[in-house]
Amino acid sequence: MAIEHEQMERSGLTRYVPPKGDFEGFRNDDHYREKLKEWGLSSAKEAKREFLFKERNYQRVVTIKGYETYGKTEEYNTLVIEFQDGNLSCIHPAFLKEMQASSFGKESMLQVEEKEFKASKQVSENKDKEDVPEPKPAVKSETKKPKATKPKKEKEPKIELPIDKVHFTASVKQFALTYNPFNEENDEVVVLENVKVIQEHPLEIGLAWCSHSKTLKKFELAPGDQLEFDGKIAKKKLAKGKDAEEEFIVDTPVLYKVNNPSKIVKNG
Known part of the structure; x- marks a missing residue:
């Protein structure tokens, strides 16, 4: 009782x-x-x-x-x-x-971050209130030649990612390591290339990555393997592994992550 x-x-x-x-x-x-x-x-x-x-x-x-x-x-x-x-x-x-830490009960990390955020916000507001200094008189100088303007890089077209689970085809590019801040260790991932969403109007994704889960390990994947699977895709850049060997580092930015791949078929 x-x-x-x-x-x-x-x-x-x-x-x-x-x-x-x-x-x-x-x-x-x-x-x-x-x-x-x-x-x-x-x-x-x-x-x-x-x-x-x-x-x-x-x-x-x-x-x-x-x-x-x-x-x-x-x-x-x-x-x-x-x-x-x-x-x-x-x-x-x-x-x-x-x-889970025995030291919990003192000021938590989340409270500290909140205080730091409020303090930085206050400093920023105070700076905005300061008087703007008078501009110094311009000093005459010799006419300089205008700098050559660099041509602007064309932005890549924005991909409208599907929200629901969809069917994919892709091939294995390589294996890599990414740093996981939650457990402060490197996690092994699979980097996929030629990723395509199969739908009425197929969507070319290019590169994507996913966790090298126990389910995927059963397929004993190797670079070049062709895959089909269902899953969700999200915009999440692959972070480099901490102190990872060169063979586990991706030399090209990978901006998309496939979550919870299922119904996996290995075609070769």
């Missing part, structure tokens, strides 16, 4: 931020482990199941039920956690990771 009463008290102290509606669940244990690693919450073979939700004067045990996606290209995640009383709430992965 004492434990139940304590849980009710803590439930009353907690400010819940429930999910807006349906959210993404985990397909299986491998998918759960893969997402935990991406968020920097666990990289162990036996994926962690329980996490601590901490406030200044209490802490509670939670589990991760799924996640929401947001951003124009849905490349960001918010976790959906479940408390022991059944309540659901949303939390940023970095904040839940911060709560």
Whole structure:
């Protein structure tokens, strides 16, 4: 009874931020482990199941039920956690990771960043209020020849990416490493070329990348392999791996990421 009463008290102290509606669940244990690693919450073979939700004067045990996606290209995640009383709430992965530290309870990193943002904003506003100095009298000088203007580079046409899951064809260009700030390690990825969205009017993407997940590793991919698969695509530039060897660095910018490829067919 004492434990139940304590849980009710803590439930009353907690400010819940429930999910807006349906959210993404985990397909299986491998998918759960893969997402935990991406968020920097666990990289162990036996994926962690329980996490601590901490406030200044209490802490509670939670589990991760799924996640929401947001951003124009849905490349960001918010976790959906479940408390022991059944309540659901949303939390940023970095904040839940911060709560697992024994030092949590002091000023959190998120609070520090917020203060720094407010301080820099105040400095900027103060600078705008300062009197503009009087312009110095112009000094006569010899007429200089006008500098030759460089021709402007033509902007590449903007690609309108599909929002829903679509069918792709592509070929494997190479394997690479990208730095993951959540777990502070390099993650292995597959760089794809000749990426095309198959639809009524086919859409040429060019280069794209995706995580080298356990599902993909089963196909034992090699450069030159032709693939077909379903997935979602988002505009997310491939970051270089930290201290990665030259063979795992891409020499051309890769601006698009394929998320959760499925129904994969290897044609050669």
